[in-house]
Amino acid sequence: MTNPRIATFYLIPKIHKDITDPPGRSIVAELPSHIKDTTAALNRLEGLTLDDNYLIVTADVESLYTSIQHSDGFMTVSQALRSSNLAKDLCKVLLWEEWVRELGNISTDQDRLVALLYWLGDAWEAGFSLAKVNRFVSALAFGFKLRGFRDVSKEFLVGQALKGLRRGRVEADCRWPVSFALLVSLGVSLVSVCRSSSEVELFQLAFSLAFFGALRIGELVSPSTKQAGGLKLEEVGLYGDRLEVWLRRSKTDQMGKGKSIVLFSHPGSAMCPVACMRAFKPHVGSPELPLLRHEDGSFLSRYQFGAVFKKCLAAVGVAAGPYSSHSFRIGAATEAGRWGLDDEGVRRIGRWESNRFRSYVRPHLL
Known part of the structure; x- marks a missing residue:
């Protein structure tokens, strides 16, 4: 059960x-x-x-x-x-x-x-x-x-x-990061987890944006299938080899000043954010609607994101226990640190305003 x-x-x-x-x-x-x-x-x-x-x-x-x-x-x-x-x-x-x-x-x-x-x-x-x-x-x-x-x-x-x-009692955050290699494996597993090619493209884009954009789940998807939230269609633009995302509000930007995020192409990777955006076909509708929507027009919800994420982990033989939707953001910081970015570079990727980002760099868990 x-x-x-x-x-x-x-x-x-x-x-x-x-x-x-x-x-x-x-x-x-x-x-x-x-x-x-x-x-x-x-x-x-x-x-x-x-x-x-x-x-x-x-x-x-x-x-x-x-x-x-x-x-x-x-x-x-x-x-x-x-x-x-x-x-x-x-x-x-x-x-x-x-x-x-x-x-x-x-x-x-x-x-x-x-x-x-x-x-x-x-x-x-x-x-x-x-x-x-x-x-x-x-x-x-x-x-x-x-x-x-x-x-x-x-x-x-x-x-x-x-x-x-x-x-x-301050409890330690023990969530594991999603590595770049695991991200690619998750993208491949979606073919067996999802019921249609459009669902594969939807979740590939969602996982890719969560990782490369170091996005919190609330910044990315809707709270439920009927309550709009997350990134809007008008807030994501494809320009050649880069994807520009306008983050209108975040945990550290409660006044809603907004922040521009630029994601570049990763040639040869199936989970490249630019390639995933090109493959994804947003449904026709108001630009005010969420970007991530199913074929029937319902919104991709937090629950669905987490549920499919766990199914993909099981499909690739990885225990889901240590992971959560926040693991993509943790993984972005961890991989950035592993690739040699300095503290300021990692801070910019996740839009951190304090030294909190240092606890997100967890190469020992990869």
């Missing part, structure tokens, strides 16, 4: 059995099913030949979900999560009741506040990442509301504790 999700559980009242106090039919929706509905079953059975000695049998479990004792259900789920490597964070959340039982009788909002503060202290000593702590607190806030409790995770003391965790 690579993308687990929580299903929707609801009941359909069976008023034909009891109009005043109808029993409920349990439904678990949004989970994959082998047979979707009656029509799907009939389609699969069509043309099926059965011998005379075959016996067709159906089976049903009466009141399956409502018959499970809560204590038995919690214990079974707890044991399953303890032995699972897929749900360690979720396990900690679902075992909140077990945690508070260790502290004694927890029955009031004040008790739950104290228990949460104790847990934050334990999380600090255990070395939990800030992301893990935040996920736990968010899930716990939902659990409080679900049970009708006051959300003590919003209390001042909890906020101060979380602020202390953020200040006291």
